[in-house]
Amino acid sequence: MFRTLRPAAQAEAVTITYEGRPLSVPQGISIAAALLGAGEMVCKSMPTSGADRAPYCLMGACFDCQVLVDEQPTPVQACLTPVRPGLAVRRVPRPTPVPEGVAHD
Numbered sequence: 610m611f612r613t614l615r616p617a618a619q620a621e622a623v624t625i626t627y628e629g630r631p632l633s634v635p636q637g638i639s640i641a642a643a644l645l646g647a648g649e650m651v652c653k654s655m656p657t658s659g660a661d662r663a664p665y666c667l668m669g670a671c672f673d674c675q676v677l678v679d680e681q682p683t684p685v686q687a688c689l690t691p692v693r694p695g696l697a698v699r700r701v702p703r704p705t706p707v708p709e710g711v712a713h714d
């Protein structure tokens with residue numbers, strides 16, 4: 610569905626992982642572009658409905674591209690974060706629902 614305008618041979622490739630799977634992607638592109646180019650469409654699920662979300666605006670406005678990188682607990686916007694060698698990217702897990710009757714903040 611997505612492809613780069615530049616022939617891949619012109620860009621140096623770096624290896625990142627997505628959900629533990631290695632992906633060879635052009636250096637200098639965003640994580641979102643790398644995932645879309647690799648056919649990986651889902652970054653996270655909505656906490657309430659569980660609906661899958663994918664990069665949409667590609668300019669930092671929608672937050673639908675949030676992913677976790679390198680064991681960091683806070684998600685980053687994949688469209689604003691460049692790839693680098695060895696980057697480990699994971700989907701944002703859906704939060705566990707709070708059981709009925711349990712008070713929460």
Ligand code: FES
Binds near residue numbers: 665668669674
């Ligand atoms: S795709 Fe919209 S914020 Fe990244």
